[in-house]
Amino acid sequence: MAEPCNPSDGTVLPNHMELSSSQLGFLDDHFSTCNDLSSSSSTMASDLAAMLNQICAELDSDLQSLQRNLTKLTVSWIYRSFAAKTALHKLNLNLHNLTIHTTSQYGIGLKKTQKILGEDLPRLMKEMLQIENIRNYAETTLKVEALVGDLEDAVFSVMKRQNRNIFSAILSNSSISTDLGARQEKLLQALKAMNDIEEVLVTVVKIHPDWLCLMKSVDTRVDKTLAVLRPQVLADHRALLASLGWPPKILASKIESGKIQDLPNPLVLMQADKSKTYSESFLALCALQHLQSRRDERQLNILRHKERDIGLWAIDELVSPIASRTEYHFSKWLDQPELMFALVYKITRDFILGVDDVLQPLIDRARLVSYSAKEAWVHGMIQMLSGFLEKRVFSVLAERYKENQARQEVISSWLHLIDLIIKFDKQMQSLMVTEAQLFGGSEGFSRGISVFSIFCDRPDWLKIWAKIELKDACKKLKVESKDKRAWLVDNRHGTELHIAGTIEEFLLYSREDHKAPLIAESALKIAWEMIERSQTLPTILPRSQFIRLTSARFLWYFFDVLLWHCKGTEFHSDVLDDDSLTRVCISVNAARYCESKLQEWSDDVSFLEMRITENVSNCPTEDDASDNRCFFEEEIKILSELETSWLMEIITDLLQQFETLSWEYVQINEHGGREQREVEAVNFTISVEFVEALDTIRSHLNVIRTSLNPKDFSDLWRSVANGLDHFIFRSILMSDNRFSDQGINQFGADMQALFVIFQPFCARPEAFFPCIRDSLKLLKMDKEDVRHLKVILLGDEDRMNYLRCSGISHVSFDQAWRILRNSKFKI
Known part of the structure; x- marks a missing residue:
């Protein structure tokens, strides 16, 4: 620096x-x-x-x-x-x-x-x-505070005007209309304020979902206001309906005599001024319900998940006074429930056109999308009847069902009610066919438009109903199973099995194709009737539970009946008879037919939906719930096991009997120079010791062919042929038996006789006896070929390739050498 x-x-x-x-x-x-x-x-x-x-x-x-x-x-x-x-x-x-x-x-x-x-x-x-x-x-709070204040002021004005008239004597119809009209303006102000409040809260939910305290405070105040406003609006609407003469009087004497006439509809007959007042009241009630639905959707977050609500408060108010009047008549008809259903259907049918003509335009003005006046009217009437049946009929029957002395009477009454409900639901559905098509109605009954919704809310009653149906079904099947004609098979259908058959000949469709007995058709019909009765249940899960408790259990009962039918037919090689074979074949046919029908049912869309719903309700995760196996999987599995078990039993006993009858033939040490028997229709002779075994197996196969369905018979005779091929190959060709020239020729004749037994079933039966066929080729080789084979044996060449080139593919080289060693060549 x-x-x-x-x-x-x-x-x-x-x-x-x-x-x-x-x-x-x-x-x-x-x-x-x-x-x-x-x-x-x-x-x-x-x-x-x-x-x-x-x-x-x-x-x-x-x-x-x-x-x-x-x-x-x-x-x-x-x-x-x-x-x-x-x-x-x-x-x-x-x-x-x-x-x-x-x-x-x-x-x-x-x-x-x-x-x-x-x-x-x-x-x-x-x-x-x-x-x-x-x-x-702060701004939102101030805005909502002002709107809530407007709502409370409007509601206070409505209530104040109402209280002012409480102490008046008797109000005339004109005074009621005037008073209602005066309060209508204040009511509309309250509805507008409530709608504005809901608009603000919907925006808050989307943008500021953490403002929970504000939303809770507003909802609390609005709920208190609605608790005052809604009863008042309903009371005004009921007073207006009473002034219109709703509902019309119903004469019980004409109902019981069946001479009830068409009822006048006050909605159609009201004058212009009252029509205007009623329309305003109807629209206000619809608006109030719509606002309440919006609040529920926001609060519960169920906009995309809830079931479509088909009821309307305004139409429920039409049903309510009818319910109070009809309940008196219903109470007298507890022993005649058909009169209840007839009355409700009569009232619903007589008023439905007037309801549609007068109220549907008002619903459209209220912009209630997808709401139908007909549907709401039918829904309200059904709910009215359902409420009475639940409170005064089914609750009593459910209690009496616990008493053994009254159980039979309860079962009869319960089934009678179910029949009446099925008929009634179909009648009510017919009143709104157009609405079902317009609003996306599907097959079956929607919840709320079926009396069977009672069972959706009471699973204990659903179980009682299922027990009654199951017991009745088993009783019917038990009676039919005792009839011998129910176990007969039509042998005239499909008895011919052509050699040059096509795949279509083994495609089984009808009961006749399966050669199933009538009892199988009856069992499936009973099971399907219970399934059809379950289709009236409006929701999927109860429907699935009902089928599991009725049709599925009934099928297992029928499986026990099939097992019982086979009881006592356990085969033994020395007592195998045609009657036992036929009984088992009939059971196999019945099981095969039931399996095909259950698979057909399970492929239906409704059963696929039920299976998916069961998986979702039983599995906690979507991965587990994605298992979409068929609905009757367990039943199909047990039927398949029964079929396999019975067929294997037949095959095993046929082979055991053949082994027993051919024991002497197998024990011969030297095949040649023995007694022979000439057989008709063939140009060769058969060993005497082998005739009975061949004749018995031929006779049993013909019986089975007549009794068993073509598909299973095709599998059975092929399995029998395979078993015979292995038995003869192991017991004769792989033993120490010696074959002379004459013995080889005789063995070939005997095997040709065996092939002839299977000739009706295929064009080349020897193809299903590969071991015997290859052995005969070896035994009939000339000396030159045998010497060549010996050279190959002592050399290093590929032995199996040589055998294959010689047309021998199912016998190993060691087995071939052993066969030739015991032949005339003695190598």
Whole structure:
């Protein structure tokens, strides 16, 4: 650093100890010697001073601008947030310190500015957003408070006008209409305020779902207001209906005699002024219901998941006075429930056209999309009857069902009621066929438009109904199973099995194709009738539960009946008779037919839906619920096992009997020079010891062919052929029996006789006896081929390839060598 010096103009410079290191460094960079401060170098100093003054002026301008903006923000928002005020105060102090040290500490001031831009301003922005959120909350609160106040004022006006007329004597129809019209305006104001409140809350749910306290507070106040308003609106509407003469009088004597005439409809007969008043009241009630539905959807978040509500409060108010009048008649008809159903259907049918003509235009004016006046009317009438049946009929029957003495009477009454309900539901559905097509109605009954909705809410009654149906079904089947004609098979259908058959011949469709007995058709018919009765249940899960408790269990009962039918037919090789074979074949046919029908049922869309619903209700995760196996999987599985077991039993006993009858034939040590028997229709003779075995197997196969369905018979005879092939190959060809020339010829004749037995079933039966066929080729080889085979045996050539080239593919080389060793060649 240059030594200190005093300038010639007498200016006193500060002591270097009074300057900071940064200031000294700055001076050293621009004034290295004392001559730099002389008058000759004043230009350098003046330029430097000008530069410093410009920098300071720019910094001062930036600082002043920043202070002005900061002051404005502080004045505007300081009263809203104490935390923001504290942060702004600290920032102001930092800026003030920056002003003091700008000239002397230019580098430090730059770092301060970067800190302000990088840290303080983002923090300030966060505080500003919090203040903005508070402002929005306050504004929303004030807005909702005003709307709730308007709602409460309007409701108070409605109630005040009503209370003013409480002490009046008897109101005439005109005074009622006038009073209702006066309150209608205030009611509309209340509905408008409620709608505005709901609009605000829907927006809050979307944008600020964390404002729970605000929404809860508003909902509480609105709920209190609705608790006062809705009963009043309903009371006004009921008073208006009474002034219109609703409902018309019903004469019980004409009902019981069956001479009830068409009832007059006051909705169609009302005059213009009353029609206008009623329309306004109807629209107000629809609007109130619509607002309540919107509130429920918002509060419960069920907009996309709830079932479509088909009821309308205004139409329910038409049903309510009818219910109070008909209940008196219903109570007298507890032993004649058909009269209840007839009356409800009569009232519903007589009024449905008037309801549709008068009320559907009002529903359209109210913009209630997808609502139908017919559907709501039918729904209300069904719910009226369902409520009475639940309270006064089924509850009593369910209690009496627990008593053994009254159980039979309860079963009869219960089934009679079910038949009446099925008929009634179909009648009510026929009244709204157009609505079902227009509003997407599907097969079956929607919840609420079926009396069977009672069982959806009472699973204990559903189980009682299922027990009754199951017991009745088993009783019917038991009676039919005792009839011998039910187990007969029509042998005239499909008895011919052509050799050159096609695949279509083994496709089984009808009971006759399966050769199933009539008992199988009866069992499936009974099971399907219970399934059809379950289709009246309006929801899928109860429907599935009912089928599991009735049809599925009934099928298992039928499976036990099939097992019982086979009882006592356990075969033994020495007592295998045609009657036992036929009984088992009939059971196999019945099982096969039931399996095909259950698979057909399970492929139906309704059963697929039930299976999916069961999976969803039983499985906690979607991955587990994605298992879409068929509905009757367990039943199909057990039928398949029964079929396999019975067929294997037949095959096993046929082979065992053949082995027993051919024991002497197998034990012969030398095949040749034995007694022979000439057989008709063939040009060769058969060994005497082999005739009985062949004749027995032929006879049994013919019986089975006549009794068993074509598909299973095809599998059975192939399995029998395969078993015989292995038995003869192991017991004769792989034994130490010796074959002379005559013995080889006789063995070939015997095997040809065996092939002939299977000739009716295929074109080339020897193809199903591969081991015997290959053995005969070996036994009939000439000496030259045998010597060649011996060379191959002693050499290293591929032995199996040689056998395959010779047309022998099912006998190993060792087995072939053993056969030739016991032949006439003795190699």
